[in-house]
Amino acid sequence: MREHGGNLDLAQRRFGGRAEDWIDLSTGINRLPYPVGEVNARAWSALPARAEIEALHQAARHAYRTNAAIVAMGGAQAAIQLLPQLAPRGRARILAPTYNEHAGVLSVAGWDVQEVGELDALAGADLAIVVNPNNPDGRQSAPKDLLALLPRVGRLVVDESFADAVPQLSLASEADRPGLLILRSFGKFYGLAGLRLGFALGNAADVAKLAAMSGPWPVSGAAITIGCRALRDDAWAEATSARLARDCVRLDEMAQAQGWRLVGGTSLFRLYETPDALAAQERLARGHTWSRVFAREPAWLRLGLPGSESEWTRLAEVLTR
Numbered sequence: 001m002r003e004h005g006g007n008l009d010l011a012q013r014r015f016g017g018r019a020e021d022w023i024d025l026s027t028g029i030n031r032l033p034y035p036v037g038e039v040n041a042r043a044w045s046a047l048p049a050r051a052e053i054e055a056l057h058q059a060a061r062h063a064y065r066t067n068a069a070i071v072a073m074g075g076a077q078a079a080i081q082l083l084p085q086l087a088p089r090g091r092a093r094i095l096a097p098t099y100n101e102h103a104g105v106l107s108v109a110g111w112d113v114q115e116v117g118e119l120d121a122l123a124g125a126d127l128a129i130v131v132n133p134n135n136p137d138g139r140q141s142a143p144k145d146l147l148a149l150l151p152r153v154g155r156l157v158v159d160e161s162f163a164d165a166v167p168q169l170s171l172a173s174e175a176d177r178p179g180l181l182i183l184r185s186f187g188k189f190y191g192l193a194g195l196r197l198g199f200a201l202g203n204a205a206d207v208a209k210l211a212a213m214s215g216p217w218p219v220s221g222a223a224i225t226i227g228c229r230a231l232r233d234d235a236w237a238e239a240t241s242a243r244l245a246r247d248c249v250r251l252d253e254m255a256q257a258q259g260w261r262l263v264g265g266t267s268l269f270r271l272y273e274t275p276d277a278l279a280a281q282e283r284l285a286r287g288h289t290w291s292r293v294f295a296r297e298p299a300w301l302r303l304g305l306p307g308s309e310s311e312w313t314r315l316a317e318v319l320t321r
Contacts, residue, residue: 002100005292005302015285023311024304026292028135028162028269030240031307033191034230043221056224059231060199064184065167068175069207072219072227076161076185076198077101082213083127083157084109086181086206090126090154095119095141097296098131099159119145126154132169133162136271136294136302138264143171150179155206157181161198164189165241165267175201188268189240190230197223244268247305250312258319260301269304277301287318 005026008019023031057070073079080101089110094102096115107113111127119141122128128149132141150156160182163170175182181202187193197219200210211218219227230236244267251270252262260272260280269292274280277293280301284291292302306312 002104003295004100005304008290011285011290015288017288021288023289023306023314025306025315026290026302027193027304028266029188029193029304030191030244030268031305031311032240032243034226034233034236036192036226037229039222039225043225046221048217048219048221048224052221052224053219056219056227056231057199059228060184063164063231063237064170064172064199064201066172066175066201068172068182068201069204070199070201071207071211071214072223073198073200073210073214074196074219075187075193076159076183078196078214078218079183079198079200079210080105080159082210084111085213086209087126087155091124092127092129093122093125093153094129095122095131095134097137098129099135099161102129102131102159119149122149122156123152127157128153128155129157129159131159131161133166133266134264135162135266136264136269136292136300138266138271140166140169143169143174146171147174147177150177153179155179155181157183159183161185161188162266162268164237165244172201176203178203181206186227186230189237192226192230195223195226196220197227241267244305251303251305254316254319255303263300265302269302271300271302273299274301275299283321284318287314287321289315289318 008024056072084106092106092111092113094115103113130141158171172182184199186197255272260274263271263273265271277300281291281293294300306315
């Protein structure tokens with residue numbers, strides 16, 4: 001399995017404690033999730049109707065400010081798994097370092113995969129992938145630069161899994177352009193990763209192909225009910241974006257007090273350069289706070305944002321021991 005955050009079972013095996021004893025900051029998932037509310041019994045017992053799935057699509061168009069074709073899927077990861085099948089195998093270039101599933105999935109499918117460090121180096125690829133804002137360093141690519149790249153590649157996939165709090169960065173409104181495909185994650189910003197919901201937006205032909213590969217019931221009735229509710233709750237999204245912006249500053253100040261240097265991040269996680277990331281991870285883990293380290297970058301430590309005030313207090317206590 002490729003390296004990921006969220007591996008709390010590993011932390012428990014090494015440092016003990018029950019899952020509920022831990023603050024899992026190893027992911028970029030909002031720890032103050034959208035309030036789910038009640039889900040009616042039919043959502044659990046009946047197959048989703050086409051009209052219900054279309055209502056979810058309309059809610060997503062509202063949230064992402066687009067009129068493009070869209071398909072709901074079991075998380076952005078489900079779309080990533082299908083990308084190799086959208087076109088014959090060829091040359092894929094990925095703006096890196098980034099989320100490692102993109103390269104892994106394409107390589108397993110037989111694509112010629114190259115990781116590059118600059119946006120212009122993607123030109124000439126049959127398939128170009130940009131995560132925007134990027135995971136794990138938060139690098140941002142300007143929409144105008146991505147649109148300028150579009151005619152220079154066969155297909156451009158922009159993974160916007162962390163773009164909810166920075167809508168000005170999104171290309172969702174341009175997603176109907178030929179050759180452009182946008183991926184969105186629901187679970188990260190809304191803090192409901194276990195719901196397994198995400199979307200692909202693009203031109204009608206690409207979206208129709210993804211929909212056909214996904215099957216007639218790509219998401220659950222519960223995901224439809226909760227997704228429709230959350231994606232139309234503009235007040236919650238605006239308040240959450242503002243809170244996350246404040247919390248980023250708060251976490252950066254705590255990290256700076258430890259002598260850690262901010263490398264970058266998004267509104268849902270921060271990446272720091274430390275003298276020894278494994279040592280910092282172990283120090284945090286002894287206080288039952290889990291973080292993310294990177295085998296290729298031994299100084300990098302990534303932290304999600306604590307949720308409740310009690311989590312912030314616990315983190316501060318661990319850091320000041």
